Amino acid sequence: MGISAEDLAAALDALAARDPKIAAAIARVGYPEPRISDRGxxxxxxxxxxxxxxxxxxxxxxxxxxxxxxxxxxxxxxxxxxxxxxxxxxxxxxxxxxxxxxxxxxxxxxxxxxxxxxxxxxxxxxxxxxxxxxRWTAEVYLLFAEGRTDVWPAGDLAVQIEAGVILGLAERPSEKRLRELSEAWRPHRGAFAILSWHHRRAGMTSKADQAPV
CATH class of the missing domain: 1.10.340.30 (Hypothetical protein; domain 2)
Structure with missing residues (x-):
């Protein structure tokens, strides 16, 4: 099974303690719901x-x-x-x-x-x-079905975009750059990926709410 809500929150709290930008992202959008799939x-x-x-x-x-x-x-x-x-x-x-x-x-x-x-x-x-x-399918499977906390889908476009937003980067980081940056997040890189997807969905919902009728 995937990472539980409790373990996900604990991993994100550990990351927030290391990086105020990650703490700010959690403050903006809250903790993500766990993403859990069946193994097999x-x-x-x-x-x-x-x-x-x-x-x-x-x-x-x-x-x-x-x-x-x-x-x-x-x-x-x-x-x-x-x-x-x-x-x-x-x-x-x-x-x-x-x-x-x-x-x-x-x-x-x-x-x-x-x-x-x-x-x-x-x-x-x-x-x-x-x-x-x-590779992406394998990574997502291991993250959501096995709950492997340090699996890092750095090739995912949404993760790249939102990691750049969360970290305040001037442009979207490449997969190589994102892998370099992620060394500081071990062993919680999977939690950061889940936060990135959650942060992106929250941002897109916010923009939709603000769109003129």
Whole structure:
């Protein structure tokens, strides 16, 4: 499971004690809600289904897919499903390949979600071996499904933008620069990422509230 509300608040308090700019960000928007996903196959399958489509489309596809392969989805049933079945659920040819690749990894035992490497980088490497799972997806999975507190998705555009806002930087930091800056936030970099997403949503909501009618 992901980082609990209590642990998230404690991590952010530790960061706030180190950096008044982070403390100010928490004062502006409050503590974020925990982001928690279930550990295992179906969370990554859902990430594949949701790639490059709207939330509404992803929800519709997921409902159709689970009617074919079970809810929660079973990898053996997915491998047995025909192209016609998966296409009827809205999966493109590429997503079919990705979904089957993930299912094959599970069924073959090549990946065990209950025993991923404890080292974050090794765990990321294990996940990105699967077709359709990139570094960002692996990082978000480890952060939200396993609660790994120091996973740091520095390549996320929203994190880059909002980290720049929180820190008062003149421009959005590059991934390389953000990784350098984040060394000061260990072992709570995951909490800072969650704060960044929360800070961005709060800012966008505030702008919408101020828009002329």
């Amino acid at each position: 196959y179906h969370t990554l399958l859902r990430a594949i289904v949701g790639q490059q489509v709207s939330v509404a489309s992803a929800t519709s596809m997921w409902t159709k897919l689970t009617s074919v392969v079970g809810d929660p989805p079973e990898p053996v049933r997915l491998l047995a499903a025909s192209d016609e079945d998966l296409r009827g659920a809205g999966l493109s040819r590429q997503k079919m390949a990705y979904a089957r690749s993930l299912a094959e990894e599970v069924v073959s035992g090549r990946i065990d979600f209950d025993h991923l490497p404890t080292d974050d980088e090794q765990a990321i490497a294990e996940l990105v071996r699967i077709k359709g799972i990139g």
